[in-house]
Amino acid sequence: MSEQPSEQTEEKSMAGRTVLVTGASDGIGAETARTLAGHGATVLVTGRSAEKLRPVAEAVGTEPLVADFARLDDVRRLAAEVAERTESIDVLMNNAGGTFAPSKKTADGHEPNFQINHLAPFLLTNLLHPLLTAAPDSALVVNTSSIANLGGKIVLDDLDYENRRAIEFVAYGTGKLMNILFTRGITQRWSDDNICASAVHPGPVGSSFGRDSWIVGLAYRTPLKRFATISVEDGAAPLIALALHGPDPEINGRYFSRFSIDGRENKQAHDQALIDGLWERSAALVGLG
Ligand SMILES: NC(=O)c1ccc[n+]([C@@H]2O[C@H](COP(=O)([O-])OP(=O)(O)OC[C@H]3O[C@@H](n4cnc5c(N)ncnc54)[C@H](OP(=O)(O)O)[C@@H]3O)[C@@H](O)[C@H]2O)c1
Numbered sequence: 001m002s003e004q005p006s007e008q009t010e011e012k013s014m015a016g017r018t019v020l021v022t023g024a025s026d027g028i029g030a031e032t033a034r035t036l037a038g039h040g041a042t043v044l045v046t047g048r049s050a051e052k053l054r055p056v057a058e059a060v061g062t063e064p065l066v067a068d069f070a071r072l073d074d075v076r077r078l079a080a081e082v083a084e085r086t087e088s089i090d091v092l093m094n095n096a097g098g099t100f101a102p103s104k105k106t107a108d109g110h111e112p113n114f115q116i117n118h119l120a121p122f123l124l125t126n127l128l129h130p131l132l133t134a135a136p137d138s139a140l141v142v143n144t145s146s147i148a149n150l151g152g153k154i155v156l157d158d159l160d161y162e163n164r165r166a167i168e169f170v171a172y173g174t175g176k177l178m179n180i181l182f183t184r185g186i187t188q189r190w191s192d193d194n195i196c197a198s199a200v201h202p203g204p205v206g207s208s209f210g211r212d213s214w215i216v217g218l219a220y221r222t223p224l225k226r227f228a229t230i231s232v233e234d235g236a237a238p239l240i241a242l243a244l245h246g247p248d249p250e251i252n253g254r255y256f257s258r259f260s261i262d263g264r265e266n267k268q269a270h271d272q273a274l275i276d277g278l279w280e281r282s283a284a285l286v287g288l289g
Contacts, residue, residue: 004250004261005241012244014041016136018086019243020128022046022069022121023096025053027207028144031236032093034059036243044085046078047096069096069120070106072286079127088134091243094121095144097175099213102166110285111160113168117175122182122279123286129190138194138247141186142239145179145199145255149266152177156277159285168213173266178278180255180269185279187253196247200256201263204228205235 019036023029025047037043037060046065047053053064065085067078082089100112110119125132125141132139152173158164161171179199186197206229210216220229238258245251257263268274283289 005245014039017090019091021093028236029095099172113171118178140247141197143179146176148173149177196252202235
């Protein structure tokens with residue numbers, strides 16, 4: 001497939017394909033789940049609140065899968081529950097995330113922007129590797145990153161900000177930068193398993209983004225939101241386009257800014273020692289061999 005993902009997606013069918021969408025209870029994840037189900041995909045949805053997830057689950061014809069990414073044991077249980085529901089995954093949309101106050105450590109003792117945006121989806125994706133390799137053709141992992149990656153800074157020896165001050169938006173940007181490095185890690189390690197990966201910035205979306213953050217929430221709650229953001233439908237469109245496009249060497253390991261391949265990246269995004277080091281340290285932190 002040589003074409004790039006495009007906005008012209010109306011006629012593409014996902015019949016026979018299974019998609020798992022994380023962060024499906026709200027925003028662009030909910031929109032992506034509903035739209036892909038409309039294209040005929042079997043869609044599984046996960047979020048941290050069963051109550052909030054239920055209307056989306058009902059709309060796509062499934063039961064909610066509940067997991068709080070601030071609890072790695074929830075992620076382990078989620079992976080087991082997904083494996084009970086399906087034998088294979090064609091598209092994994094790692095979309096759950098947001099900005100969080102760094103002082104509120106997760107149940108596992110990690111800085112929350114690091115765990116919720118990177119470590120939890122890293123663990124989930126690794127645990128779902130057998131289901132991704134079982135996809136009848138190839139599988140695609142789509143990681144929702146952000147332009148905020150430009151302001152991130154990965155320090156391998158201090159992923160949890162124990163020796164430096166964690167500033168919320170920098171910690172968020174670092175998590176989103178990790179999404180790009182993780183994408184490259186998947187490409188380098190799993191291409192022989194027929195698994196592709198892409199990362200994508202959806203644009204400045206007027207979703208519930210920032211609800212967990214006093215500072216970012218302030219910006220997204222002011223009247224400015226109307227002028228500074230795009231709709232949830234428009235924000236979900238690049239994710240949907242990637243899922244409909246499917247696995248393809250042309251998009252493998254690439255970071256999209258909406259529909260543009262080669263979005264602007266932090267200079268750390270191509271640092272091979274960081275790509276390898278982040279993978280190895282993340283694996284050690286979540287207890288993967
Ligand atoms: N909005 C933007 O401007 C923007 C820009 C660039 C990138 N992004 C990225 O796009 C993705 C989706 O964001 P959005 O704009 O759709 O925001 P959103 O409306 O806030 O949706 C975020 C989703 O992630 C889930 N989530 C948050 N914390 C979680 C946790 N601890 N465990 C499990 N799920 C959790 C939320 O669950 P609840 O419903 O329970 O809160 C919700 O389903 C995020 O990764 C975000 O970083 C957004």
